[in-house]
Amino acid sequence: MLGIIRVLTTEDEAILQEHSRLIKAEFQLDSLTRCIPEQRNGIYNEETMKAAVPKIKALAKKMVKYDGVTAVAISCAADPAVTSCRELVNVPVIGAGEAGAYAALMVSRKVGVLGITREVPPNISSILGDAFLSYTYPDSVSTTVDLLKTGAMEKAVAAGRKLADIGATCILFACTGYSTIGLRNVLQKHVKLPVIDLVRAQAVAYSLTE
Amino acid sequence: MLGIIRVLTTEDEAILQEHSRLIKAEFQLDSLTRCIPEQRNGIYNEETMKAAVPKIKALAKKMVKYDGVTAVAISCAADPAVTSCRELVNVPVIGAGEAGAYAALMVSRKVGVLGITREVPPNISSILGDAFLSYTYPDSVSTTVDLLKTGAMEKAVAAGRKLADIGATCILFACTGYSTIGLRNVLQKHVKLPVIDLVRAQAVAYSLTE
Known part of the structure; x- marks a missing residue:
């Protein structure tokens, strides 16, 4: 099971699950999506990138440990925390x-x-x-x-x-x-x-x- | 339709079609495979690489022109003729x-x-x-x-x-x-x-x- 980390905070389930839905519809692959807290506008500059990194690291560790995901995808073009997550978890880490x-x-x-x-x-x-x-x-x-x-x-x-x-x-x-x-x-x-x-x-x- | 170029000469249809079969079985994608002539042992050193390049270029042109393939894959780890084929044809060229x-x-x-x-x-x-x-x-x-x-x-x-x-x-x-x-x-x-x-x-x- 792929664990998808969204870097945009949302309680709108349709928006949150859209990447999981797309992957299921087009590739028949199961995934679990979670998002980081308190970043309503996502990542769009250095400051928001910096704020997101520790949240992504914590979420990646949690998803491997408690959700049992076998790979983590960080669903953001800027690849925040991809390199540091590779040191933290023993499953493949994919940067969008x-x-x-x-x-x-x-x-x-x-x-x-x-x-x-x-x-x-x-x-x-x-x-x-x-x-x-x-x-x-x-x-x-x-x-x-x-x-x-x-x-x-x-x-x-x-x-x-x-x-x-x-x-x-x-x-x-x-x-x-x-x-x-x-x-x-x-x-x-x-x-x-x-x-x-x-x-x-x-x-x-x-x-x-x- | 993907055009696959095998760099190993064979008349054994099962061996020739194996890459097309694998792509169909695992990805439900259609493809057409052809092989270059007179290289019974494929490409395995500089000499056999050199001999293969003009044959691959000719075959890529032919498959785009006459078979109507919309992308060409050169199914060899050494990527022979990949760069030169990109200049020759106006479809994506993929090197294995x-x-x-x-x-x-x-x-x-x-x-x-x-x-x-x-x-x-x-x-x-x-x-x-x-x-x-x-x-x-x-x-x-x-x-x-x-x-x-x-x-x-x-x-x-x-x-x-x-x-x-x-x-x-x-x-x-x-x-x-x-x-x-x-x-x-x-x-x-x-x-x-x-x-x-x-x-x-x-x-x-x-x-x-x-």
């Missing part, structure tokens, strides 16, 4: 950002990255290396919660199309909020390219460990 | 070695590599970087055809166990012949670690493009 970047490298050498922050997440650009083509984000979006607002889907599609127009041979999401709103299926109708969704990438990584 | 190495990095930072050649394939060790732990190969095996001989499975399992014993947190195959003999399922009964099979890694990469 890392898994997505490696997945993109499997199929492309010109990767366009679509995120929500002003700069490309450094963990992702460093893995992509020479294969990193360009980065963009939708207008008026700066946290994962903004993706749930009216019009966010259209803005994200427009941003994705821009990456295709400048020659990307693959589009990599750099926010798991795009999984929550189901952007991949919508964007793939507009661009004829592989579109790497981070939650799918985590599922793929987990399926390799099973 | 690359895909496997990126898959291993999704779940581990101490990767033990199990191949058939005397040295770790340089494309794989270069992708793994600091996450490369060690390399080994089974006794009396030096080409993919040797894996079909009696006793090869036991020798491969023993070599895989050695990697687990020295602290690998993931075992990565560096020969697609291990997929042909079904080593992954056997080895996973002996080591409690993710075992990355290159044909599965190709399937996963392809599924991300669909």
Whole structure:
């Protein structure tokens, strides 16, 4: 059983369980999702990243010990606490950002990255290396919660199309909020390219460990 | 439809179709396999690699043009002609070695590599970087055809166990012949670690493009 850590605090069960639901629907894999406390807008800058790290470490330990999960996925593009969790628990630890970047490298050498922050997440650009083509984000979006607002889907599609127009041979999401709103299926109708969704990438990584 | 290029010449349909069969059985994905001519023992040194490259390029072009495949997988750990095929065709080109190495990095930072050649394939060790732990190969095996001989499975399992014993947190195959003999399922009964099979890694990469 995969343990999914969401870095966005929510009591909305539908939002909380969306990554588990997606993994079950598309890969028939069972998972258990929990979220960290007191981060209503998730992780979107250095300060919120710093605040999240100890909460993620504590939750990873707890899920391995008490929930008996056989792998942990930290469902955030910034890969918070991924390296330190690998020292803490004796099961595979999957980072959404890392898994997505490696997945993109499997199929492309010109990767366009679509995120929500002003700069490309450094963990992702460093893995992509020479294969990193360009980065963009939708207008008026700066946290994962903004993706749930009216019009966010259209803005994200427009941003994705821009990456295709400048020659990307693959589009990599750099926010798991795009999984929550189901952007991949919508964007793939507009661009004829592989579109790497981070939650799918985590599922793929987990399926390799099973 | 995925086009699979085997770098081992064979008229034995069961052996030729084994990677397509495995991808269908485990991932419900359709594929078409063809092999290059006049390489009865596959690729196992610099000379056989050099001989294979123009044949692979020609076959990739042909499969995109006449078979209408929407992605090409070159089913060899050494990733022969992967880079040059990316220039030749306008569909994603997947290398088995690359895909496997990126898959291993999704779940581990101490990767033990199990191949058939005397040295770790340089494309794989270069992708793994600091996450490369060690390399080994089974006794009396030096080409993919040797894996079909009696006793090869036991020798491969023993070599895989050695990697687990020295602290690998993931075992990565560096020969697609291990997929042909079904080593992954056997080895996973002996080591409690993710075992990355290159044909599965190709399937996963392809599924991300669909």
